Amino acid sequence: MKSLAASLAALIISISTAAYAGEIADKAAEAEKALQSNDGVGALTKFRDAEEALWKAMPLEVMNVKHITAASGFGIYNERPNHIYKPGEEIVLYMEPAGYGYGSDGLGNNQIALYVDLTVLSDAGEKLGTFEKLGRIQLASRSHNREMFFKLNVSLDGVPPGKYRADFLMHDENSQKTAPFTTDFEIAQ
Numbered sequence: 487m488k489s490l491a492a493s494l495a496a497l498i499i500s501i502s503t504a505a506y507a508g509e510i511a512d513k514a515a516e517a518e519k520a521l522q523s524n525d526g527v528g529a530l531t532k533f534r535d536a537e538e539a540l541w542k543a544m545p546l547e548v549m550n551v552k553h554i555t556a557a558s559g560f561g562i563y564n565e566r567p568n569h570i571y572k573p574g575e576e577i578v579l580y581m582e583p584a585g586y587g588y589g590s591d592g593l594g595n596n597q598i599a600l601y602v603d604l605t606v607l608s609d610a611g612e613k614l615g616t617f618e619k620l621g622r623i624q625l626a627s628r629s630h631n632r633e634m635f636f637k638l639n640v641s642l643d644g645v646p647p648g649k650y651r652a653d654f655l656m657h658d659e660n661s662q663k664t665a666p667f668t669t670d671f672e673i674a675q
Contacts, residue, residue: 501674541630585665654667
């Protein structure tokens, strides 16, 4: 009786897993089959189809948020040693958005368009101010680019010395997706 129950449980688990596999898993399985057939290009194409399905299904995300001194490309940046700034010094952030949508620029290109809002809070959590559409990026490409970085320069002139939290909300102009992210900073003499 125990073996029948174990077999039944295994069958239910495998049926449940197959039912939830969906488009992403199906396309990934097709990529695996193509690779086993020694068709690297076909495997990569199928794998990109799986990635496209995942990208459309996932929420907007903001990854790898860093305080930087410079950035010149995706993953190419100089990180600051700390989050401490002098009064009037510009805060420069690097981030990698993911899961955004694609529009059209009317010229046959895919268009990525994102912007951010910022709310600054004191160390005690008091809301000091909100800035809408603080930064925006727009990129047109023939491909569905996945490796994109967003560099944001923030000027907070007049903010007195102290510790603060910056709550951001990224908006995707090609979908209803938004993504919150937070970083801290300090203004010191």
